[in-house]
Amino acid sequence: MTPSRFAVFGHPVAHSLSPRIHAAFGRQLGIALEYVAIDAEPSQFAQALAQFAARGGQGANVTLPLKEDAHALAASRSERAVRAGAVNTLVRREDGWFGDNTDxxxxxxxxxxxxxxxxxxxxxxxxxxxxxxxxxxxxxxxxxxxxxxxxxxxxxxxxxxxxxxxxxxxxxxxxxxxxxxxxxxxxxxxxxxxxxxxxxxxxxxxxxxxxxxxxxxxxxxxxxxxxxxxxxxxxxxxxxxGLGMLVEQAAEAFELWHGTRPRTEEIYADLRAHGRVLVGED
Known part of the structure; x- marks a missing residue:
């Protein structure tokens, strides 16, 4: 079975813990997925997102400094994304990207x-x-x-x-x-x-x-x-x-993509215990 494709977009984004978090969620629930970090400057974001969709991308997280750009690119948005004027989670639908904000x-x-x-x-x-x-x-x-x-x-x-x-x-x-x-x-x-x-x-x-x-x-x-x-x-x-918020917003996004919510305390405790908290805000 080909794993579903997901990504986090940001600039910079190499620091992001999101790939590690979503991989752990997938293992926990037996869901095969591919999740990568894609660095894109604001001027390159629309093109990078379109290329990701063309390669079969089904969902994406968005971090600094692209959250307001993601709001503009979304074809439709949740009420909380509209209120925020910013999008940190994208879901691929037939009419384009659906934008939400789980922060x-x-x-x-x-x-x-x-x-x-x-x-x-x-x-x-x-x-x-x-x-x-x-x-x-x-x-x-x-x-x-x-x-x-x-x-x-x-x-x-x-x-x-x-x-x-x-x-x-x-x-x-x-x-x-x-x-x-x-x-x-x-x-x-x-x-x-x-x-x-x-x-x-x-x-x-x-x-x-x-x-x-x-x-x-x-x-x-x-x-x-x-x-x-x-x-x-x-x-x-x-x-x-912000580590706890990062893990919890990731669980919200995971549920949007896969229809089931993962347990968060395991990955949160693992990140704390093993010193994998690097730098950033996802």
Missing amino acids: GAGLVRDLTERHGLDLRGRRVLLLGAGGAARGVAPALLDAGVRDMVIVNRSPARADALADALGEPGRAYTRYWEDLHELGDFELIVNATAAGRQEEGAFVLPLSLVDSLTAAVDLNYGEAAIGFLAWARAAQCRDVID
């Missing part, structure tokens, strides 16, 4: 089920307004957070995300330079890629933290070191990287 569901499942956090009533600071932030913002609002302040170094992108969410009383923007004036938050989510690019990228005001603050980085491995180091120094109550 938010993966994050909420990781925080509530694996880490035992109750998100209801929390004041949230979301750092970043790109594809990663777009993927998780709607799910956090649906999970019952009280309000969400979106801060991005490009204010226009933050405003665009807040407008797309359509809840002006709960989701609104502030300037990065004004972080010290925003008060404290029970949840701080880093959805930026700053940790990839510069040492000491996160020197944030300690006034953002209170006795209940959970600090969450959507990145994992080396890309999360800067933010997580700040969170520990600030004595945040919970300090969480």
Whole structure:
């Protein structure tokens, strides 16, 4: 039997743990599949995706910086992908690619089920307004957070995300330079890629933290070191990287493709135990 073909697209993408995760899911459930990483710059993404489809590709994950491009290329989209304005999962259908976004569901499942956090009533600071932030913002609002302040170094992108969410009383923007004036938050989510690019990228005001603050980085491995180091120094109550979210969003995508949901705790524990957490945000 010829294995079904899947891939993860990104730039860079060599770091991605997705091929390892989906191979483990396939073995767990006895499903034969081929899953590879394909590096594509934004200008090359449409062509690379078309070539993948022509070779029999049936589904794809999409990571930085291509999630908003994937949204534009999808012939149809789920409601959560429309709300996010970003796509991280593609399913091949007769009329073209169907786009979904499993990031938010993966994050909420990781925080509530694996880490035992109750998100209801929390004041949230979301750092970043790109594809990663777009993927998780709607799910956090649906999970019952009280309000969400979106801060991005490009204010226009933050405003665009807040407008797309359509809840002006709960989701609104502030300037990065004004972080010290925003008060404290029970949840701080880093959805930026700053940790990839510069040492000491996160020197944030300690006034953002209170006795209940959970600090969450959507990145994992080396890309999360800067933010997580700040969170520990600030004595945040919970300090969480993006590995659990990565595994949970992958399980959501796997279920879309194969109609059955894999168990996630086995692969999550394996990645932690064997130090296979490299660098990135899928």
